[in-house]
Amino acid sequence: xxxxxxxxxxxxxxxxxxxxxxxxxxxxxxxxxxxxxxxxxxxxxxxxxxxxxxxxxxxxxxxxxxxxxxxxxxxxxxxxxxxxxxxxxxxxxxxxxxxxxxxxxxxxxxxxxxxxxxxxxxxxxxxxxxxxxxxxxxxxxxxxxxxxxx
Numbered sequence: 001x002x003x004x005x006x007x008x009x010x011x012x013x014x015x016x017x018x019x020x021x022x023x024x025x026x027x028x029x030x031x032x033x034x035x036x037x038x039x040x041x042x043x044x045x046x047x048x049x050x051x052x053x054x055x056x057x058x059x060x061x062x063x064x065x066x067x068x069x070x071x072x073x074x075x076x077x078x079x080x081x082x083x084x085x086x087x088x089x090x091x092x093x094x095x096x097x098x099x100x101x102x103x104x105x106x107x108x109x110x111x112x113x114x115x116x117x118x119x120x121x122x123x124x125x126x127x128x129x130x131x132x133x134x135x136x137x138x139x140x141x142x143x144x145x146x147x148x149x150x
Contacts, residue, residue, distance in 0.1 A: 042096050047103065054103035058116075059095070068095040071120050078127040079134060090138050097145055110148045119144075 037044040037052065039059070044052050061067030066074075072091045079087045098119070101111040119141050126137040 041092060042099075047100075050105075051103040055099050058099040058102055065117075066120070068099060071123065075123055075127040075134065078131045080131070083135070087134065087138070090135075090142070094138060094142050094145065097142075097149070101145075101149060111145070 037047070039056065042055070042059070044055060047055065057067070059067050059069050061070055068091075072088070072095065075091065076084055076088055098111055098116070101109055102113075102116060103109075122137055122141065123134070126134045
């Protein structure tokens with residue numbers, strides 16, 4: 001009989017080994033002759049392959065956590081229509097700043113997973129309970145991130 005811990009380990013391996021590796025799309029820049037790596041609106045230039053993969057994990061999430069795309073979409077559902085474009089832009093900028101730092105190696109980064117959980121919870125709570133405060137929460141988190149990175 002297989003022990004429960006062995007089943008968990010096998011399941012864990014199957015999940016992470018079966019997920020195809022996603023690589024950023026490359027777009028050649030004619031003016032410089034250099035490649036510009038990007039995913040959607042996010043510029044991934046200057047990132048290592050490992051950092052790009054972690055950035056994509058930040059955006060898309062994994063088995064254990066929602067990604068920034070899902071969190072943003074959930075928040076924007078509760079945003080008033082006339083504010084949605086502005087909030088989307090702020091969330092995109094904030095997510096890019098957070099993700100670029102979080103994708104770095106553990107010893108180099110200034111933003112850690114516990115911070116992602118805290119900020120994600122604060123954003124969701126504001127969107128659910130007090131959508132009128134969402135802008136304030138986004139700006140506060142943005143200030144915290146900027147202070148960490150300065």
